[in-house]
Amino acid sequence: MDNAFKKFFKEKSGFPKFKSKKQRRDSFHVPQAGRVDFENGTISVPKIKNITARLSREFKGKIKTVTIRRTLSGKYFASILVETDGQLPKKPTVRESRTVGVDVGLKDYAVISTGERIDNPKCLRKSQDKLSIAQYRMSKKCKGGFNREKQRRKVARLYERITNQRNDFLHKLTHKLTHDNQVDSIVIEDLSVKNMVKNHCLAKSISDASWSRFFEFLAYKCDWHGKNLLTIGRFDPSSKLCTCGVVNKDLKLSDRKWKCS
Structure with a gap:
């Protein structure tokens, strides 16, 4: 309770709520x-x-x-x-030849500057039908009854399975990125996921992708394994080539590749 009020007065979280006996x-x-x-x-x-x-x-x-x-x-x-008394490994000097960039997305979960594309697992989307059926069956049960509690646990197990699948994918991807012997530095974009989910057309897909957790896993694993994690500004446009500076004003969301003239 004391910690909850301290966070509240520091404006880091909302007003503390009492725990519910039922939920x-x-x-x-x-x-x-x-x-x-x-x-x-x-x-x-x-x-x-x-x-x-x-x-x-x-x-x-x-x-x-x-x-x-x-x-x-x-x-x-x-x-x-x-x-523990252990110390984190020292990070090497940033060199362009040993640096890769990682761009996250929805069609491809991540595109690496080496040209490799990582498929989006879409864990929630693939289990949406089973989840909808389970939630519908729970809605038909009497509140407070044994059968409703039994069905609620089935829904909770489905959500837990989706979370485990997503975390497994993120751990494997971040392990792969941080264990590459040819890479000393990883560059990512400083995304504002909180503002991006305000787009109601993409909010569900963005939440399913869990980019914030991906960045969180990548950050602490880079510290563990002595890798540099660099961020670039979120307002740097994808329509601008980093080499020659040409800007493609007609670039669409569906465009995956383009070359300057």
Whole structure:
């Protein structure tokens, strides 16, 4: 509660809201009191010992906080914040010969300056029919009933599956970009996704693409692996060639390639 009001007065978030008893996201924090047993695959917190868990990876360091949360689909996750003495690798000097540009889009998720195109997975679009049917069935159930809660969990599992598919794609793409031995620097555009989703014709596709999360993953992985992440202005036009400066005033959204005369 204290942190929520501090963020509110700093104008970083809205006024704190009380948690709902019916629609709540259950979670609790355990500061500096958790213990992880990698050999037996268990997590222990005060008053709850030896909780069987599927541990994603082994880590070394001092445990600062353990957060236990339950998702809307009924699954439990533990997020562990660890303090280590490790240092980030030093970043090399930016050189044009070892720099690539990445342009995100909707038809192709990303176009790399090497000419490679990454297909857009469209995770939400591909599952839209199943999701619509599940939501329709939930709307026909009596509110507060057992069958409605059962159907609500089915809808939550579908959303969870879509999120997992999207995160898997983003992790694989950012891993590929940051593990290229021939690349020291990556250039991206400083997009204002918040303003772009105001376009109601493209808002759903932009949200499905999750560019903000892609940039977030790319930023911390560049820090981890000693890569430079550079941004260019969002108002630099795509109709202008970077080499000769020619501007194509008739450029349309459907135009993928063009050459100057």
